[in-house]
Amino acid sequence: MTTSTGEAVLFWVLGPLMVIAALGLVFARKAVYAALSMIFVMIGLAVLYLANEAEFLGIVQIVVYTGAVMMLFVFVLMLVGVDASTSAVETIRGQRWIGGLLGIGLGALLISVISRATFAPAAGLQGANSETNPVGIARVLMSDFVFAIEVVAALLVTAALAALVLTHRRRLTRKVGQAERADARVAAGQHLVNLPAPGVYARHNAMDVPALDPYGNPIEASVSRVLRIRGQEQGLSTQVTTLIGSGDLPAAIAAGAEGENESATPGAERDGDA
Numbered sequence: 001m002t003t004s005t006g007e008a009v010l011f012w013v014l015g016p017l018m019v020i021a022a023l024g025l026v027f028a029r030k031a032v033y034a035a036l037s038m039i040f041v042m043i044g045l046a047v048l049y050l051a052n053e054a055e056f057l058g059i060v061q062i063v064v065y066t067g068a069v070m071m072l073f074v075f076v077l078m079l080v081g082v083d084a085s086t087s088a089v090e091t092i093r094g095q096r097w098i099g100g101l102l103g104i105g106l107g108a109l110l111i112s113v114i115s116r117a118t119f120a121p122a123a124g125l126q127g128a129n130s131e132t133n134p135v136g137i138a139r140v141l142m143s144d145f146v147f148a149i150e151v152v153a154a155l156l157v158t159a160a161l162a163a164l165v166l167t168h169r170r171r172l173t174r175k176v177g178q179a180e181r182a183d184a185r186v187a188a189g190q191h192l193v194n195l196p197a198p199g200v201y202a203r204h205n206a207m208d209v210p211a212l213d214p215y216g217n218p219i220e221a222s223v224s225r226v227l228r229i230r231g232q233e234q235g236l237s238t239q240v241t242t243l244i245g246s247g248d249l250p251a252a253i254a255a256g257a258e259g260e261n262e263s264a265t266p267g268a269e270r271d272g273d274a
Contacts, residue, residue: 010051017040022041032077043062049061056133196221208223
């Protein structure tokens with residue numbers, strides 16, 4: 001087998017970048033950064049697969065692993081909220097030393113096995129993909145690597161169980177039903193249904209304009225509480241002043257706007273005196 005110049009350049013460009021991303025996966029202090037580093041490694045592997053004419057394997061690497069599995073990991077991290085302060089705490093005394101020793105032992109075992117292994121000559125791309133790439137991959141996985149596939153399946157099941165354990169929260173109080181929630185809202189004087197939407201009929205549909213009740217008075221609860229706290233709520237008078245003079249508004253709405261002006265003026269005068 002011969003390697004073209006383009007393949008060699010692609011490998012020596014992606015190889016160091018993938019190694020750096022793999023080191024970032026190991027040494028990143030935040031779990032989200034580690035997940036992003038893993039995504040970069042997977043994308044690099046997909047590019048190398050495509051360069052070796054393994055189109056099916058490259059597309060599966062992007063769609064299944066990068067686009068589905070790793071995005072699921074990121075969503076789980078966002079839901080669980082694992083940060084540097086919680087991940088740096090050792091739940092088992094001396095677990096880092098134990099993990100380091102186990103890693104060194106595993107590395108020594110792999111080096112000894114690989115150094116003694118004998119490899120058959122490469123079949124080449126045409127021979128490996130003679131029955132199309134998906135058929136060749138299926139034949140290798142289901143005949144030569146059955147035990148490895150079973151181990152990977154067990155790891156995936158373990159990861160799913162670990163995600164369930166991390167997201168599980170023990171309920172400290174009794175579960176409240178929908179009827180009890182409704183009774184509590186009635187007792188507190190809250191709305192049982194959705195709050196009225198903002199906007200003055202068909203005149204204005206902005207989020208910062210209060211709705212009107214049947215008597216023409218603005219409904220404070222129709223505007224978001226965040227806008228009211230920030231002082232970004234527009235008064236009804238600023239929206240209907242131009243329409244009152246033209247007589248285009250009902251009398252009730254005009255009276256409500258004028259009443260709002262009268263209630264807002266004394267407060268403004270007090271602020272000016274202060």
